[in-house]
Amino acid sequence: xxxxxxxxxxxxxxxxxxxxxxxxxxxxxxxxxxxxxxxxxxxxxxxxxxxxxxxxxxxxxxxxxxxxxxxxxxxxxxxxxxxxxxxxxxxxxxxx
Amino acid sequence: xxxxxxxxxxxxxxxxxxxxxxxxxxxxxxxxxxxxxxxxxxxxxxxxxxxxxxxxxxxxxxxxxxxxxxxxxxxxxxxxxxxxxxxxxxxxxxxx
Numbered sequence: 156x157x158x159x160x161x162x163x164x165x166x167x168x169x170x171x172x173x174x175x176x177x178x179x180x181x182x183x184x185x186x187x188x189x190x191x192x193x194x195x196x197x198x199x200x201x202x203x204x205x206x207x208x209x210x211x212x213x214x215x216x217x218x219x220x221x222x223x224x225x226x227x228x229x230x231x232x233x234x235x236x237x238x239x240x241x242x243x244x245x246x247x248x249x250x251x
Numbered sequence: 252x253x254x255x256x257x258x259x260x261x262x263x264x265x266x267x268x269x270x271x272x273x274x275x276x277x278x279x280x281x282x283x284x285x286x287x288x289x290x291x292x293x294x295x296x297x298x299x300x301x302x303x304x305x306x307x308x309x310x311x312x313x314x315x316x317x318x319x320x321x322x323x324x325x326x327x328x329x330x331x332x333x334x335x336x337x338x339x340x341x342x343x344x345x346x347x
Contacts, residue, residue, distance in 0.1 A: 162292055177293065177317070186312045188298040196258055196292040197273065202284040216282045221273070 157205035158234040159213055163222045164194035197221055205233065253301035254330040255309055259318045260290035293317055301329065 165171045174192040181189050197217075201209060214231050222229035261267045270288040277285050293313075297305060310327050318325035 181312055186308055190296040192294045194292045196290040198288045200286040216277055
């Protein structure tokens with residue numbers, strides 16, 4: 156089991172109505188001087204070992220399904236604590 | 252100018268229909284063995300110096316406006332590169 160996080164944000168040149176709405180709401184509530192852009196965060200629990208092929212597949216999935224790359228940018232990163240677990244799993248598998 | 256990121260995720264015990272939909276779609280497209288939970292990511296550009304008071308206000312804003320703490324958890328973190336800039340700004344201000 157590994158955990159991979161995909162962060163998707165609207166590109167800087169793209170209007171972000173949700174972010175604009177949040178910025179306006181914050182301002183009205185007295186939290187001024189804060190400009191907000193809103194994106195998405197996906198936490199993926201991946202079963203089995205996190206091989207390079209598996210990571211490539213996740214990257215492809217992020218590119219085609221999770222983000223719309225015309226208007227959004229995305230970042231894929233593996234959560235370290237789970238990498239350690241995966242590594243331990245791999246070692247156990249190897250020694251079995 | 253400082254950048255603060257607020258990450259909002261549905262609590263583990265809460266159903267996550269968006270995440271379920273994405274999980275199903277990934278599976279149908281051949282990306283199997285991946286379970287997805289979907290949350291939100293807010294990037295806040297904060298004008299001026301990022302004082303402790305300002306950070307507390309942002310934490311309050313995240314708690315009351317950005318996240319629904321009944322069903323969601325949130326994490327606030329300051330982007331390091333911008334902290335450095337803020338610190339430089341603070342030093343400049345102190346030495347002026």
